[in-house]
Amino acid sequence: MDLQDLTKKNQDFINIATHQLMQNGKTDEDIKIILEDVLPDILEHQKKGIPARSFLGAPTAFADQFITESKEPLTKSRPKNTNPWLMWLDTSLLFLAIITIATGLMNFFSKQSPTYGLITLLILGLGGGAVMFASYYFIYRHSGKPKDERPSLFKSFGLLIVFMIFWMFLYVLTAFLPAAINPKIPDIALIVIAAVAFGLRYYLKKKYNTENAFSPQPSSN
Incomplete structure (x- = not known):
């Protein structure tokens, strides 16, 4: 600027x-x-x-x-970065890492565990990150404000439900994609994806000091 x-x-x-x-x-x-x-x-x-x-x-x-x-x-004394895109990416990478490592480990021990295609994993990760960031944006970030400055909880929860329904709708649609577009990911590749996602999230958080969408906001009365 x-x-x-x-x-x-x-x-x-x-x-x-x-x-x-x-x-x-x-x-x-x-x-x-x-x-x-x-x-x-x-x-x-x-x-x-x-x-x-x-x-x-x-x-x-x-x-x-x-x-x-x-x-x-110096990053420890810097204000938290609340850039929406960075916060969405931060939560998306976390979701993607958790889903891939959990699926990969379960598949090692049980053949009955679910397997996901590449597009399905991306929808789960990016969509989950979007829903979590929406929770922060519409609800958590307002928790430190006076009550008369907070948005309506009814409206906020309504928007979150819409986000979640849309997320689930996209997830269901991926089941109808052909394997050529939504190829299944081998178990070892899932573990690698999880490691890369965790590592990239750590690097970006350290570099940009991104606010954690899961962190409670300080209250003020």
Whole structure:
């Protein structure tokens, strides 16, 4: 985001905070990470007429919160990334990993266990991630807000049910796909897919500090 999109007050906030971060010994890369995380929040509040100083405090105090006595990675003090696409991908990879490793292990011990095609697995993983993210988006992320700012639970649960029905509908449809389009995955390949999904999820979460859709949100009254 271009700093020119900010108001004069918010530009001053960023300039002072940047100078203080430099004084505190932060590298250019550290400062870039901090600003990339906070600028979207500043712009979002700016649209509501709320300057950065009002919700982040004084710029020097904001910068000082990133001073750490230990050598812990900066990502541990960074705000959580709530990018919808990253959160959906995070939950989808988790669902995909769980389904594939569970199916692969069961098939090793029982020939009666279900086998899934490639498209079916993708629908289960990506759809499950979408449903979980929808739960976060419509319900969990509002748990920390005052009651009068929360959306209607009736409406939220109604939307979740629609998402789940659509997910199950797509899953059922995959049973009618020909094997050439929806090939069965060998057991050992399922274990490999699970390992790759877990590894990719770990890498992306570490790199982008993605918010966990399963985490309860802090409450405020």
